[in-house]
Amino acid sequence: MPNLKATTALVTIACLVLSLALLLFPWLMDLVPSDGTWRDARLRAWAPAMPIFGLLALGWSTLGRLVRKRGALGVGMSPEGIYHWSRFACCFYAWEWISEIRPTAQGAPRVGLAVAEPSIRPDNGEENWVARIDRTRRNSTRLGVTGLAVNPGAAYIALVF
Template identity: 50%
Template structure:
């Protein structure tokens, strides 16, 4: 009973902390947003080195996307984030995107994240109909062929010369 009461209270008061009603993942020209119950975390594309899929146990949503993020010390603030996003433990937990609970097939955000990580030249289309159309068509040819060949997207060298 105490756990049920805590969950109910967390649900009721979560709206006080977060700035927007919708929860989920958003891709923008500058980075990735992860909106959760208690706030939002923003990760610039330059900070993300890898997005990998990790299967969850049965009945828990099916798929997590884990972001390998290397944030700089003194990272700049983002308007979508609240004070909770400054807490290290909260930011580290938000690097795990529970894709099984999103309103789309969980494979779509996994493929899209990896495509835009590998192709910065296409990030300018995010937030436009071009990106929407690309996602509807699953137009991520190199990423999809890699998944078909190896069963997952393989890490590539980052633009900074570090292996991911």
């Protein structure tokens, strides 16, 4: 169940535009006349640090393609388990590790997997070094279904089946 290419492209473009705005933020603040309010003072205090956030957003939008092994994003199912290809990593969850599949609509429609992984996971050729980070694995248990190129109900039914 691949992600929509338009969704991937729009997220990348949005991150690039945001990073450009943050990189240019100090210059833009110099062009705006000061009005003496506390909001203006706060913006001017944060202006020198904004390029750092711009570099982080630029890295988020461009480095994912270099770090991950597979170009396409989405969810894959095999007889062994579920693969979740996200922007930076691919996480594999064996069927026996998954105890529950919950649909949620918090923020956006998602399918949450209740996963109990063994302390020593077997190596998987699709996973990279980013997939070994616990936070990445926790985030990958929430499968966003709005970006998939299939009906969200089909993704849920396939996982439950």
